[in-house]
């Protein structure tokens with residue numbers, strides 16, 4: 001059965017013949033990729049059918065039958081009963097095929113006033129909105145985990161480095177709090193990106209509108225978009241542009257993951273030995289019996305590169321004149337691949353953070369008296385000695401600093417955000433704000 005589907009695409013007419021290899025080349029990986037877009041394509045098709053009903057192009061019965069059939073097709077697909085294999089040219093053809101298979105000729109009405117050009121746009125956009133919501137919620141979970149850990153570890157001293165050289169006293173809590181704030185920002189970015197992406201392209205057809213008064217307000221509302229993407233040419237021109245923004249939001253979060261993973265890969269070396277990773281996040285070596293390697297952390301670090309690669313691939317595909325071009329099909333692979341990979345990586349972070357064990361003793365051994373020098377200079381300066389003079393005085397006596405307590409230093413660093421005043425409540429308030437934001 002299926003073979004005849006690809007052998008007879010939606011647009012096939014008797015005056016053209018088809019070459020199987022060319023057809024496969026045209027379809028590319030579309031059928032497989034469209035599996036991830038399928039439920040969104042069905043959802044948008046239902047909205048389109050309702051829109052046709054609202055302007056009287058479909059009568060109420062037709063509308064009900066088509067909506068019920070589309071819903072059933074969507075559910076069967078989710079249950080794994082329908083196979084969107086590459087015997088189909090794409091998911092759009094499969095929907096029309098499966099609906100027609102169930103209701104006959106009426107199935108041919110779902111495509112009235114619509115093109116696969118706006119069909120793929122709207123399905124992709126719904127997919128992106130869905131994944132932005134996931135990004136937001138996973139960023140919230142990461143920020144939450146960081147805040148909990150920051151509270152627990154706020155009085156655990158940890159060296160603060162600049163240029164990877166010992167600098168001043170810091171705390172494990174401050175390290176966690178930094179990532180908490182970062183992921184609050186990343187959650188906001190996901191939210192803002194959703195708003196920006198929430199523009200409805202359905203009803204722009206092939207890129208020039210149609211000779212029907214399509215109810216685009218209805219489909220915009222029905223699909224939960226915040227606005228209609230008005231101009232049909234722009235709708236086509238925005239394909240890839242919106243995708244880049246979505247990957248941009250993903251990559252911001254992964255930029256922070258890359259820093260976090262870098263830190264962990266350093267802190268777990270024998271040289272630092274500040275922290276140990278739970279066993280499940282390490283792997284053994286196939287040759288060196290003594291090894292446990294932080295492979296998971298390293299692949300988390302590499303996730304940013306996957307997204308950057310996809311963004312480069314996407315950008316390269318967008319050097320086009322206005323309107324639809326088949327080149328645009330190539331935006332789908334990088335978007336889906338990078339989005340799924342990014343979310344897979346991000347989802348591992350909360351549990352990883354919860355299980356990190358910092359070694360207080362090893363951390364305390366990493367301090368040297370010089371790390372107190374800045375505190376001393378600032379202390380003198382606060383007693384009205386010009387800072388430059390205080391700096392010189394402390395520098396001259398560097399070798400005589402002797403014993404000092406990192407914990408005392410922690411408690412004295414009272415500038416807002418510093419170790420004695422992490423302002424976790426402020427970060428928490430922002431997190432609550434973004435979590436409540438609809």
Ligand code: ARG
Nearest residue numbers: 030090116117120326328329
């Ligand atoms: N698979 C196609 C894409 O992703 C669907 C749109 C096809 N449109 C066309 N005019 N051939 O772009």
